[in-house]
Amino acid sequence: MAIQTVMVIGAGQMGSGIAQVAAASGLNVLLHDIAEVSLHQGIARLTKSLGRSVEKGKLAEEEKTSIMARILPCAQLDRAAEADLVIEAIIESMEHKTTLFKRLDDLCRPHTILATNTSSLPITEIAAVTGRPSQVIGMHFMNPVPVMPLVEIIRGLETSDEVFGHIRDLAERMGKTPVEVNDFPGFVSNRVLMPMINEAIYTVYEGVAAPEAVDKVMKLGMNHPMGPLELADFIGLDTCLSIMEILHDGFGDGKYRPCPLLRKYVKAGRLGRKTGKGFYTYDSSL
Ligand SMILES: CC(=O)CC(=O)SCCNC(=O)CCNC(=O)[C@H](O)C(C)(C)COP(=O)(O)OP(=O)(O)OC[C@H]1O[C@@H](n2cnc3c(N)ncnc32)[C@H](O)[C@@H]1OP(=O)(O)O
């Protein structure tokens, strides 16, 4: 089966980046979001990202135009019927994702593959709500999608070899390096990364150091490109909290307990860069 048309669902920071790299690899992209304002913001974000590549001389203006022409903002989920592949990138919630996957299973043609960009949720559980578990797979991109080379690929219990092969080949076509990992909470990336971020938040919570000092230690001492708190703001504190909760519930181990300060910031709507405030304050969410 040749994948020609992809629907990306959720036009947030990940969905807009996935739509961009998919269109840049020659695919036709339908970009869907429940909220029209989020759809506009997603298009603005990827337009800005492509514009930056043009300014740097890495992309011709005509290429930008043709990439943009392959992306169709689409308010109707029903158009998933046109897709060979759906890549879901909505909020990190099992309830929201399973509701969506049930609906997609009804809407999509029999050959269509359903992929999720979940950061941490079990693929097998998402696949189980559909009548096509062999065609459900985890395709976990890293943020910012146009820059980061990795895609974690996660098979559910029933995912077929054929579907795995299609997704691995597609990730390569998008210029990414696929790495297969098993279906456990947080996979590899967030099982390793998120406890470090959570621990960094604990150091602020317990008054060990201010956010700037924690980040400086990790940047200058360990050569990390971003400090853990800067990175948490970049990922989104709501997403960080959801991932910690999934690790905590999934393994039943107290070492994954989310820091109360993380909970407090999320309750206050301080979600990081996307809301203009987290551990730091930002001018623009794009
Ligand atoms: C939570 C999960 O489930 C999994 C995750 O994704 S965890 C998060 C993983 N991501 C990370 O760890 C990111 C860590 N940070 C970094 O690697 C870097 O800080 C960064 C790449 C984001 C920015 O790098 P920087 O050197 O500080 O800034 P900058 O010079 O502006 O950008 C570097 C390059 O990336 C590009 N870039 C940066 N942000 C971009 C974006 N949002 N979209 C497109 N391009 C972008 C820039 O254009 C620039 O390109 P060139 O080198 O070709 O000029």
Ligand SMILES: NC(=O)C1=CN([C@@H]2O[C@H](COP(=O)(O)OP(=O)(O)OC[C@H]3O[C@@H](n4cnc5c(N)ncnc54)[C@H](OP(=O)(O)O)[C@@H]3O)[C@@H](O)[C@H]2O)C=CC1
């Ligand atoms: N942030 C990161 O660094 C990474 C995130 N991920 C994963 O990617 C997914 C998305 O994260 P991210 O892009 O950061 O989140 P964002 O909050 O930036 O974007 C999520 C988008 O999905 C929309 N949405 C919510 N529910 C639905 C729905 N039922 N149908 C369609 N659209 C919906 C939201 O709209 P509205 O805002 O109106 O609710 C929002 O525009 C999550 O599963 C996350 O764990 C994976 C890798 C890295």
